[in-house]
Amino acid sequence: MRFRFRRATVACTALAAALTLAAAGCSSAASHDSTTSGASGSSAPGKGSKAVGFIFVGPKDDYGYNQAAYEGSQEVKKAFPDLQVITAENVPEDDNAARVMDSMIQKGAKIIFATSYGHLDAALKVAAEHPDVVVVQQGNVIANGKVTANVGTYFGTVYEPVYLAGIAAGKATKTNKLGYVYAFPIPxxxxxxxxxxxxxxxxxxxxxxYTVNTSNWCDPAKQAQATQSLLSQGVDVITQHQDCTATVIKATEAAGAYTVGYHADASSLAPKGWLTGSQWAWGPLYTDIVKTAEAGTFTGSKYNANYRVGYKNGENPFIQSPFGPSVTQETKDAIAAAKTKISAADGSPFVGPVTDQDGKVRIPAGTVPDYATLDTIDYFVDGVVGQLPKS
Known part of the structure; x- marks a missing residue:
C-alpha cells in the first residue's frame, strides 16, 4: 500500500478542529540526535530528501507514546540507510515545534513527522512555508480551509485493540471495578x-x-495519585491513556492489581499483573509514507487530509501487546474471536445499540459507525463511572 491519503475515512469536523489539546505531554527543551547522510535535489514534495525529521513531545524512553514513535523512526533509519534520520525529543506544542522542524529542513529534510496531537498548528505553518516539504502530523485532523497538497495526518483506530484489552480486563476482575487514568477528553x-x-x-x-482525569499527558505525581484513588475504590484492573506509562504500571503492580498497558509493551514493569495492552507498531506505516514521498507520489490532503487505518483494512499500526502469565486460554480465544468479529465489514466495538451514561441511545441497534463518526465521539457509554470535564 502506498500512503497517498486516498483511503482516509476521517471527516474534518468543527469539534475535532477545536480540540487541539496536546496528544502528548510537554516539556520545554528539545534534544536532537541523527544518523548519517544521502540523496539529492527535489521536485515533487518530499522527493529527493537528504533527511527525514521526527519531533517528539516527550522523551524517547517513556515506556509509552514517544518511545513507540521513536522506535518507528529507527525502523525508517534501517529501511533507508542513505537518508539521515533526525530526531528531536521534548519538543513543546507551540512555536518551538515550528522552529525545530525548520532546523531539520535546513539540514536537508523534505519529509517531517510531527508526532503529537498538539503539534498540528506548527505542522500546518511549516507546510505552508515549505511547499516542497511533506509534513505529516500524528493523530489529529485537518480542518477544511487548511488543506495543501504537502500536508496530511495519519493515525490508527486505537479503540479496536483497546476493546480487545477490555475483554481481558473483564475476564480478570474479581471486583467488577476497572480503572482508567486519562489526560484530556479528546475524541x-x-x-x-x-x-x-x-x-x-x-x-x-x-x-x-472508573475514570480519573489528570489534565496532563505525563505528570508522575498526578498519575500516582490517580492510581491510588482507583485502588482505594476497590478497582483491581487499571489501564490508562497517558504518554509515559511507568508510574501507573509500577503502582498497580505494587498493589497486587492487574495492569492493561497502552502505547508500548511495558510488560517488564509488571511481571505478575500484566494482562495485555495496546501498542504502536509505527515502522511499516512510517516507512510507507517515506517511500511515497521519496517517489514523488505523495498526494497529501489534495484528495483527503486525514488518513486512518484499522482492522477493516488490515493495516492498523496499533496492535495488541503480548499476554501476561495469568491470562487463560479461554480469554485468549475470546479475544481472537472478538478481533475477527470487529474486523468484518459489519463489525465494530460500537455496533448498536450503544447508550450513553444517561441511557440515551447514541448508536441505534444494528448500526455500524464508521471511523469518521467515532473520531468525533464526545460521550461516555453506559458503564463508565465519572463525568467528562466541562470545557
Missing part, C-alpha cells in the same frame, strides 16, 4: 475509554470502568 481518549468498557462488558456485564 481519541473518549473512544478508548468507551471501547474498553464495551469490551469488558461483552464478557462480564457487571464490569464498570
Amino acid at each position: 481519541q481518549t473518549i473512544a478508548n475509554i468507551d471501547a474498553f468498557e464495551l469490551g469488558a462488558k461483552s464478557v462480564n456485564p457487571a464490569a464498570k470502568t
